[in-house]
Amino acid sequence: MTVHLCHSIPGYEDCGPGGLTLARLLQVNEIPCAVFELDRNRYNRSQGGSLDLHEGSAQIALREAGLFDQFMAVARPEGEVLKIYEPDGNLLLDESTGHGERRPDSFNGRPEVDRVQLRDMLIDSLSAGTIQWGRKLSAVKTTAEGLNPTYDLHFADGTTETEFSLVVGADGTWSKVRSLLSDTRPQFSGINGVDVKLSNIDSVDAKLSKRVGLGMCLTLGSNTTILSQRNGDGCVRSYGFMRLTEDWARTCGINWSRPAEAKQQFLDLYYKDFDQDSQDLILKADDDSVIPRPLYMLPIGHKWPHRAGLTLIGDAAHVMAPFAGVGVNVAMEDALQLARSLVACKDICSKTAVNTHERHLSNAVRDYEEAMFVRAEAYAKETWMYLNLFFHERGGHPMCEHFANAKKKQQQQAEAPEVPAKAVNVES
Ligand SMILES: Cc1cc2nc3c(=O)[nH]c(=O)nc-3n(C[C@H](O)[C@H](O)[C@H](O)COP(=O)(O)OP(=O)(O)OC[C@H]3O[C@@H](n4cnc5c(N)ncnc54)[C@H](O)[C@@H]3O)c2cc1C
The missing domain is CATH 3.50.50.60 (FAD/NAD(P)-binding domain)
Structure with a gap:
């Protein structure tokens, strides 16, 4: 070549x-x-x-x-919308408020x-x-x-x-x-877990589809998360990630060759305190989509x-x-x-x-x-x-605080009076 x-x-x-x-x-x-x-x-x-x-x-x-x-x-553009839940299903942040489940008219950068x-x-x-x-x-x-x-x-x-x-x-x-x-x-980044795909979520479970919303839905527990993201083909991909060891998939005792059982075992081991909707994002996922995924x-x-x-x-x-x-x-x-x-x-x-x-x-x-x-x-x-x-011991709260601080800073910058250009001495 x-x-x-x-x-x-x-x-x-x-x-x-x-x-x-x-x-x-x-x-x-x-x-x-x-x-x-x-x-x-x-x-x-x-x-x-x-x-x-x-x-x-x-x-x-x-x-x-x-x-x-x-x-x-x-x-x-609607895929940018973010929702953050606590493991008990309490909604901490919802960016879809304002435009509900419609496709927005304009693109917002990402x-x-x-x-x-x-x-x-x-x-x-x-x-x-x-x-x-x-x-x-x-x-x-x-x-x-x-x-x-x-x-x-x-x-x-x-x-x-x-x-x-x-x-x-x-x-x-x-x-x-x-x-x-x-x-x-x-x-190894210290983060490991599973990657799954739930096809045709609207017809499989309309309530679950609503839970995810238009874009990304995070359920953040103490150092343990479920990240779900709607795709254009009607599926939702979810990642059940947490702080684990690199060899976790081999040593955790989950039998990955039987994915239907593996999903349940995974949830029983790590997501007992997560609400049923967040667990369903993994449990109802396609059996042939379950992949353990250490992150590097x-x-x-x-x-x-x-x-x-x-x-x-x-x-x-x-x-x-x-x-x-x-x-x-x-x-x-x-x-x-x-x-x-x-x-x-x-x-x-x-x-x-x-x-x-x-x-x-x-x-x-x-x-x-x-x-x-x-x-x-x-x-x-x-x-x-x-x-x-x-992956924080306080779950989703630090992330919401981070976004709130960033927003406040942006507003302050937008409201700050313009610094006048340095005066030029025209007399000399
Ligand atoms: C679970 C997960 C979720 C992610 N989500 C996001 C996200 O939301 N947003 C984002 O910006 N990024 C995301 N990323 C990161 C993103 O996927 C990568 O940063 C991006 O794909 C990098 O692009 P690349 O072209 O450098 O490499 P890759 O996409 O990895 O492409 C490498 C290509 O090289 C080929 N290849 C590899 N080895 C060989 C070989 N020996 N010979 C010939 N061909 C070879 C592969 O087949 C592949 O086609 C995510 C990553 C993961 C793991």
Whole structure:
């Protein structure tokens, strides 16, 4: 695979939101690229739940990718609405008050989209043949060191692709590309539990559907939570998460091969003091959807010394636990910033001697990395703060206090008198 900037500069990504966004942004700027993806096709596995795309990051990437209108056509602004319950069913916070269960007329900055819709939109935007499906990367090897290094990609089926001068690892938490840049591995975040999906909630249990509301519904107990999120296809995904050990799924005694019993055992063990509605979000979920899910993160501030010809975007660079809801936004912002750097590099290369091009490419990637390290660290700190609000001994109260304080601060800022511009001495 070759990516042409001014001469041959090859590249590589994977089929998550980060890699697909990068591929699209490169193609709209006439920089060819190839995507190697382990899935056999786009339908190979379930793509998970709903994602809110933020105005200042993912939405800008979609605008530059020429896909913003398509996104708006499928986005769900009502999905932003949050409800927080106590385990006994007492409602602590309800953002749907005011517009009930209607779709609001306007978007408020962070509309939701189903992951599968986002992925389809990005896949369909790429030139035919860009994605090579069923190519599971097993190793990246250096074939030439020094100022102009190149890399070979080795795949699990024994095939190779050779002499890449830029390899972008967008291969998620367990990235194979990362090991060439950093010895750091993702660590267990301290949070474990189960991930379930309740299909067609409106027809299965209309009362339960109302409990969830239009967007996200949290039931927060002492260090133990149920997070439920409505998706555009009528299902509700719920996560029963708490502070547990990494090996919990193996050692807890729950027989995961019998999911109907496993759900009940899980609830009996950890959710005895939660009301029936919150328990039903797990109990009534599809039996074939029950997945134990330990959550991993790279250390806050993870970085690596720049190495020419290799870089990472998205979870491969900075996987975080999902509690600030920023992972996909950071991944798409990485794609945006790296694409901008590579486009600027293409321009520089068109005006400079061929023997300087590898240096320009290396500088472009280094610029992206330095800015990304700072941005990712700030998001990782925010995520850690939210993790500790989700899993708190005082249940949902600290989170509600946090939102109330943030709102108060916003109001104070809006009401503060404008500071007059410094007077300019026009007499002198
Ligand atoms: C339970 C849960 C809920 C979440 N909820 C949210 C949320 O609400 N909002 C949000 O912003 N983020 C959320 N996230 C985080 C979000 O999913 C990630 O941050 C985001 O998907 C990262 O995108 P990515 O493209 O970097 O990586 P990924 O989405 O992980 O994509 C990586 C791609 O690489 C492919 N791949 C992996 N290994 C190989 C290999 N060896 N060879 C070839 N291909 C390979 C994979 O098949 C995949 O297509 C959540 C995460 C979890 C676990």
